[in-house]
Each structure stands twice: as structure tokens, then as C-alpha cells.
Amino acid sequence: MLWLVRSAVVIIYPRTPTLPGAADCGLDEFLKKFKRESPLLIWLGTVLGALVFHLTPLFTVYLPLPAFLLPAKLADRHAARITSTNVYLVRQSVFLVKLCAGLCWGAHPEVRKVFALPALPSDPGTWRTT
Numbered sequence: 001m002l003w004l005v006r007s008a009v010v011i012i013y014p015r016t017p018t019l020p021g022a023a024d025c026g027l028d029e030f031l032k033k034f035k036r037e038s039p040l041l042i043w044l045g046t047v048l049g050a051l052v053f054h055l056t057p058l059f060t061v062y063l064p065l066p067a068f069l070l071p072a073k074l075a076d077r078h079a080a081r082i083t084s085t086n087v088y089l090v091r092q093s094v095f096l097v098k099l100c101a102g103l104c105w106g107a108h109p110e111v112r113k114v115f116a117l118p119a120l121p122s123d124p125g126t127w128r129t130t
Contacts, residue, residue, distance in 0.1 A: 001047045002031050007068040008050040008094075009101040011075045012083070018114060022101050025108035034100055042096075049096040056082055056090065 006027060015021030035043050054066040060081035061074045070078060083098065085091050105111055109119040 001050075002028075002035065004054065005046055005050040005097065005100065006031055008053040008097050009104075011067055011070075012053075012079050012094075012098055013101050013105050014072070014076060020105075020108065020110050022105045025105050025111065027104055030104040031100075034103070045093070045096045046100050049093040052090055052093045053079075053082060053097055060085075 009022045009027060009031075013022035015024060034046075038046075054068055057067050057070055057074070057078045058064050060078045061070065063070065063074065067075055067078055082094055083091065107120050112119055
């Protein structure tokens with residue numbers, strides 16, 4: 001299921017001329033760590049959100065294809081529309097994917113540099129209880 005979440009994250013956080021995309025921010029390692037360290041319910045919600053994201057282009061860009069098969073321009077339009085839909089349950093399920101992606105993307109030193117923020121210190125690993 002990592003590939004499903006990864007492909008949704010890459011579409012939601014694409015590379016731009018001024019910002020790196022999620023794929024440029026150590027996404028594969030982050031997703032493995034996120035899966036390992038998050039509670040099962042959070043991980044299942046993220047996978048479900050990715051599944052909803054990939055199965056809904058029919059309703060946003062009117063093509064019966066999964067989001068990972070859409071051309072870049074249509075995938076971007078789908079991401080914008082599905083994350084702002086009035087259907088609360090759909091919007092919130094995709095929000096879980098955005099939350100996971102934002103944790104990776106927003107902590108990356110290159111992204112923080114563009115926003116004139118200092119790099120975050122390394123994870124001390126002290127919050128875990130197990």
C-alpha cells in the first residue's frame with residue numbers, strides 16, 4: 001500500500017520551479033517510518049484516503065481513470081478539486097494523505113529554506129512509549 005499513498009502524495013505535492021515536490025523530500029523513507037511509527041488507525045485512514053483520491057477522478061475531471069494514470073495537468077486539477085470538494089467525508093479522507101505528505105514536505109530543509117525558516121534539528125526519538 002506504500003505505492004498507493006506515495007503516488008497520491010506526489011500528485012498532491014508536485015515539484016514547481018521554486019519548490020521541491022514531495023518526491024524530492026525523501027518520501028520513500030518517510031512513508032516507511034510513518035507506517036512503522038503511526039498507530040494502525042492513522043495508517044489505515046491514510047491508505048483509505050489515498051484510495052479515495054485515486055478512485056475519484058471520474059467526479060472531478062470526468063475521466064474513468066485512477067489518479068495515478070492521469071496526465072500531469074489533469075492530475076493537478078483533480079488534486080485541487082478533490083481537496084476542496086463540498087463532500088465532507090471525501091475531503092477529510094484525502095486530508096489524511098495531505099497531512100502525512102505535509103509532515104514530510106514541510107520538514108525538508110530545501111522547503112524550509114525557500115520560506116526563510118531554519119532547518120529542523122534531527123529527531124531525538126524521545127516521544128515514543130514503546
